[in-house]
Amino acid sequence: MGYQILPLTRLIEHFERLPGIGKKSAQRLAYHVLNMPREKAEDFARCILDAREKIHRCAVCQNLTDVEKCPICSDETRDGTTICVVESPQDVQAFERTREYNGVYHVLHGLISPMNGIGPDQLYIKELLKRIQAGGVSEVIMATNPTVEGEATAMYLSRLLKPLGVRVTRLAYGIPVGGNLEYADEVTLYRALEGRSEI
Amino acid sequence: MGYQILPLTRLIEHFERLPGIGKKSAQRLAYHVLNMPREKAEDFARCILDAREKIHRCAVCQNLTDVEKCPICSDETRDGTTICVVESPQDVQAFERTREYNGVYHVLHGLISPMNGIGPDQLYIKELLKRIQAGGVSEVIMATNPTVEGEATAMYLSRLLKPLGVRVTRLAYGIPVGGNLEYADEVTLYRALEGRSEI
Numbered sequence: 195m196g197y198q199i200l201p202l203t204r205l206i207e208h209f210e211r212l213p214g215i216g217k218k219s220a221q222r223l224a225y226h227v228l229n230m231p232r233e234k235a236e237d238f239a240r241c242i243l244d245a246r247e248k249i250h251r252c253a254v255c256q257n258l259t260d261v262e263k264c265p266i267c268s269d270e271t272r273d274g275t276t277i278c279v280v281e282s283p284q285d286v287q288a289f290e291r292t293r294e295y296n297g298v299y300h301v302l303h304g305l306i307s308p309m310n311g312i313g314p315d316q317l318y319i320k321e322l323l324k325r326i327q328a329g330g331v332s333e334v335i336m337a338t339n340p341t342v343e344g345e346a347t348a349m350y351l352s353r354l355l356k357p358l359g360v361r362v363t364r365l366a367y368g369i370p371v372g373g374n375l376e377y378a379d380e381v382t383l384y385r386a387l388e389g390r391s392e393i
Numbered sequence: 394m395g396y397q398i399l400p401l402t403r404l405i406e407h408f409e410r411l412p413g414i415g416k417k418s419a420q421r422l423a424y425h426v427l428n429m430p431r432e433k434a435e436d437f438a439r440c441i442l443d444a445r446e447k448i449h450r451c452a453v454c455q456n457l458t459d460v461e462k463c464p465i466c467s468d469e470t471r472d473g474t475t476i477c478v479v480e481s482p483q484d485v486q487a488f489e490r491t492r493e494y495n496g497v498y499h500v501l502h503g504l505i506s507p508m509n510g511i512g513p514d515q516l517y518i519k520e521l522l523k524r525i526q527a528g529g530v531s532e533v534i535m536a537t538n539p540t541v542e543g544e545a546t547a548m549y550l551s552r553l554l555k556p557l558g559v560r561v562t563r564l565a566y567g568i569p570v571g572g573n574l575e576y577a578d579e580v581t582l583y584r585a586l587e588g589r590s591e592i
Contacts, residue, residue, distance in 0.1 A: 197464040197489065199457060205444040208437045212422050223411050225483065227441055228448055228457065235445040238407045239438035242426055245404040246434040249427055258398060258427065265396040284424065290396065 202228070254325070256301040256318045258283045266290075266298060273297045275332040279322065279351065281305050281339060284376045289337070292384045297335070300325065305343040306350055314350060322351075326358050333361040335390055339375050340365075352393045363390040401427070453524070455500040455517045457482045465489075465497060472496045474531045478521065478550065480504050480538060483575045488536070491583045496534070499524065504542035505549055513549060521550075525557050532560040534589060538574050539564075551592045562589040 202224055209220035227235055251257070252264035259265070266272060266286075276297030280286055281304065289295050302317040325331060334355055338344035352362040366389030378386075401423055408419035426434060450456070451463035454476075458464070465471060465485075475496030479485055480503065488494050501516040524530065533554055537543035551561040565588025577585075 199448060199459050201440065201443040201447045201459055202457065205440045208440050213425050214418060214421065219413060221483070222413065224444065225481075226412050227444055230445065232445060235441055239441040241400065241404045241407050242434055242438040242441070244400040245423065245426055246429065246431060248400045249398060258401065260398050260400055282424075284420070 251301075251303075251318075255299045256303060256321055257286050257299055258301075271296075274330060276335065277322070277325065277331055277333070278335045278337050279348075280337050280375070281344065281347075282376075285337065288376055288378060288383060289387075292380045292387065294384045295387060297333075300334075302338075302347070305338060305341075306347045307343045317347075319351065319354070323354070323358075326355060326360055331360055333363060335387075336362065336364045336393070337375070339373075341372060348393070362393055364393045366390055450500075450502075450517075454498045455502060455520055456485050456498055457500075470495075473529060475534065476521070476524065476530055476532070477534045477536050479536050479574070480543065480546075481575075484536065484538075487575055487577060487582060488586075491579045491586070493583045494586060496532075499533075501537075501546070504537060504540075505546045506542045516546075518550065518553070522553070522557075525554060525559055530559055532562060534586075535561065535563045535592070536574070538572075540571060547592070561592055563592045565589055 205224040205227060206220045209215050209223045210217060212220075215223070227238070230238070248260045249258050250260075252259045252262075252267055254263055254267040257264050257266065261268075273296050277300050278289060278295060278297055279300045279302060280289070281302055283301055286299050286301060289299070300318070300322045302319065302322075304312055304317050306312060306314055306317065322334075326334070334351075336348035336351060338347050348364055352364075355362050365386040375383075404423045404426060405416075405419045408414050408422045409416060411419075414422070426437070429437070447459045448457050449459075451458045451461075451466055453462055453466040456463050456465065460467075472495050476499050477488060477494060477496055478499045478501060479488070480501055482500055485498050485500060488498070499517070499521045501518065501521075503511055503516050505511060505513055505516065521533075525533070533550075535547035535550060537546050547563055551563075554561050564585040574582075
């Protein structure tokens with residue numbers, strides 16, 4: 195609008211690109227940053243860089259971590275014979291909140307979705323196969339969201355894994371169909387885990 | 394929850410402290426940052442620092458700018474005899490959007506609010522007095538929000554300025570009482586500017 199303050203405009207643009215942030219919110223956030231104490235703003239900027247630089251996928255389960263092998267995969271008290279396959283790191287957190295699951299995880303980082311051009315090759319399926327071929331795994335729990343993509347991915351994986359001699363199970367439909375795992379409450383999620391059935 | 398990724402947790406905390414961002418949104422934003430291309434994340438961090446470092450108050454009108462004297466104060470085509478007094482830089486932008494006001498501004502950076510412990514000394518009132526004492530100003534338009542604090546600030550300032558021999562006016566009540574200047578549409582704002590009256 196005639197007189198623009200470039201550093202402010204650019205910051206507003208960055209906030210606007212974040213998911214769920216509109217034009218008005220982006221402005222409010224940018225002005226908030228201007229009024230932050232200098233150290234707070236510096237720390238905020240550093241945290242963005244740190245998160246982007248230091249966090250990567252665990253060499254085993256592909257969950258996000260800031261160490262080579264994530265704390266869950268390194269934990270010797272956890273049952274390495276059961277692998278719970280999920281779509282995203284947020285889903286791992288949801289299961290950890292139940293405090294009832296003692297196996298390990300495998301994070302696919304997505305679901306098969308032909309509509310969005312995402313095929314099996316874009317997911318971390320090869321890494322899952324490698325873990326099972328290495329032996330010591332007796333059960334794989336398909337814990338993808340109960341949506342079309344989640345079901346399709348679970349079916350695809352179960353066909354791929356069964357020939358390898360592992361038991362493949364699916365979360366029980368305690369979770370509401372069409373819903374989102376990340377928002378399920380602890381009890382529902384635990385029931386779904388208990389009532390899992392062979393596919 | 395047992396296994397935390399420190400850089401991620403800290404980034405989530407930063408987002409949570411922003412206005413209007415809840416726990417769930419903060420998580421979503423942080424995960425979004427993790428998935429950003431590296432250059433995007435670096436640019437985002439740099440923009441936060443840049444905005445905080447390069448933007449300061451204009452030496453004359455106290456509006457935010459990245460140069461010594463803001464483009465509005467430096468613009469010789471603008472009418473320096475009329476000063477529009479506003480609460481915040483966002484209000485200046487709202488007036489500029491009308492494209493009808495050709496005077497200059499003075500940004501108070503707040504309103505008198507005894508409830509929140511904000512007195513006249515915490516606002517940029519001394520700087521306004523200095524501009525008027527320097528001469529060449531014939532009218533001061535009180536364009537604070539039509540709220541209790543906005544009215545109180547306008548009254549306080551008008552009593553302070555009238556003895557200096559300037560005409561002090563107030564925006565017409567074309568703007569809805571109790572509303573917020575920043576969200577007024579251009580036409581309403583222009584009507585309010587046209588119908589201003591002496592106080």
